[in-house]
Amino acid sequence: MLRPQRPILTVSMAPHVHCGRTIKGHMGETIIALMPAMVMAAMVFGMDAVRVMALSCAVAVTTEALCNRLAGRDPAVDDLHALLTGLLFACLLPASAPWWLVTVGSASSIGLGKAIFGGLGATPLCPPLVGWAVCRISWPKAMDTNTTMLGTTLPDPLQQLKFFGTDAVASLDPMALFTGHQLGGLGAVHIAALLAGGVFLLIRRHIAWEVPVAFIAGLLCTAWIYQLLDPAAHAAPLLHLLTGSAVFGAFFLATDPASSPIGRIPSLIYGLMAGVMVIIIRVYSIYPDGVPFAILLANLFTPLLDRIRPRPFGGPYTLTQEKEDQATCVKHCG
């Protein structure tokens, strides 16, 4: 019986076929979806933007490799998640960001956002946003586009709205905003390009429609309610959508697989919460753009929302513990 069998078969469990998708493919295609925005960033902000993106990606990948080593894991750099995280983080930075800011932020995205929670899939918060929050809270000046990009003629609508009121933004042309003529995160302001990328992700089914749709709906409705309450003090819903990182957040940050809920109803609630929160933060807080904080807050609700489940097939059931008594003995041993 022990003589080797020929041919030697491979034995693996069902299913024996697969749709062919991989994590690397998912990350790769998300990077492809970011391409238009990256090209636009390079065109509008020039080499500055390229510098920030390249540095951020390099730091993210290096940090990931280091963390893998420290944790004694197999290197997971080739799944492209670190590269994507670096890129997403760079998109949130102003093109003028100094090298140390990019380095610290990108390293904390991977280190604090991903590695300490156990790596890919275990992140309770969207990793690039963790890096962003670290930088935004620690070095608000350096993250501020208004103070660091003095040499440009581009408007920064959210800063103007915050500090000069609705009149200051009334003259902005939505079309110009749509094509990215504004200041903000170097990749996050190219609304048209991001929208194209988002549609690509939707068509390739890398993200589900629930989160972006609910996010945008929540944002528009809340902005509309505020405008109804006081048209003089609050900007139009469309302006809120076309500024800051709203579209970027809806398609690329809020949809992060690990930190967003799964299931239709939880996803819708999550998207709505994030969208509503964006406007509330924009209206009441000291931060002009509420998107990153709104998404981080919504991320915190994910475990709760994940508890909203449909009834399982055939109803919930638990196997009862068998008692160790005479009857069981007879049943088992005859």
Next chain:
Amino acid sequence: MTDFSFSLLTGETGPLVKGARPDRLRVPLQGHRPVLAEGDQVLAGTLIAEAGDDRGDMHAPLAGTIRAVDRFAMLIETTDDGRAEPQAAPSEGGDILRRWLRSMGIDVRPLRRAPVLIVNAVPPEPGISIHDPLLRDYRKTVDLGLDTARRVIDHSRLFLVAARGNRANAFADCTVVHVPPVYPNGLDPLVVRAVTGGETLPGRHPDNAVILSVRDLYFIGRVMETGRPVTQTVMTIAGQNRLVHVGTPAGFLVAEAGGGVEDGDHVILGGLMRGIPALNIDQGVDKDTTGLHILSKTRAFVPVDGPCLGCGECERRCPARIMPGMISRCAEFKQFARTETFHIHSCIECGICGYWCKARRPLLQYIRLAKYELALLRSAIVPADTPANDQGRSRPADTRPEKNDA
């Protein structure tokens, strides 16, 4: 692997082909107790192993000599013809008939008294068309099987469930229910739901209904017709349906179909979504094997031990509305009791989650492992034949306090 389709349409199927006689049979034993030993001579139809439950006894498919017996199989070297005497069926129905069928090798677990009988004619998996030739060319036998089943089940209503677009001729006084021709609609729990509207926990019998497949009816009919036990199965091999002796080695079937197996290939007994991998090409087919597939190293899916991304793709596709990703995470870290909070018992083991998982995790394998470990955990007695290290491994988990389950 991407040319796989979930469609259950079978199109035109040819006639049922009778397989040739292999010179060795490896008859699988599933908890059967062998009644004959090495060296014994058997005739075709001689009882060789008794079933421990209602699964049905095992009989020698062909005459020959028993060469080896182990826990999982019995090796028979076939000689020339020789058949055991046919037996007369009892004239009574009910339990007497049921016991007789059991002794003739029929799996009588589903046969109970119930007001409704559901006949499942939907292909169980894509690429398996075993029901078609039986319904078309062996109508008489299937009808006889149906009459026999009625004597046990005593049903008042009869339903035939077929995939929309597949040919299925109704029986007398039966209601035909069509389901969309997409996998997993042919699996029993979903077929029962299509008829009764109620959901039954997978692995349980529905409350007021009995479900039998066309193949089950055919074999019951065969037993009644010939008075000989069932020792065959119907399999779809390369699009052709074959009547194959139980225990025929996979390698023999491959050669018969004109194929070849190389090192590293996967040989799958059953369909591609749920089938069992053969350990070697000598492995014999079982009574419930429905197909045979050979996948080359490059075409087959081999799962990897990667982390779950949390993308929810598996959950979106799961027909049981549970979270395979979370169950697999629990099972991965041996938190078997916790899998119940994610409703592991609702899983119908369709394999769809594993098909879609981007992280290529062995989801169904984790689920089956967790179900098995749970059964051990909740049972008062560890089965005597569990290897010693197995007990040590599964036992401590139940004493670990469950923190995270509210």
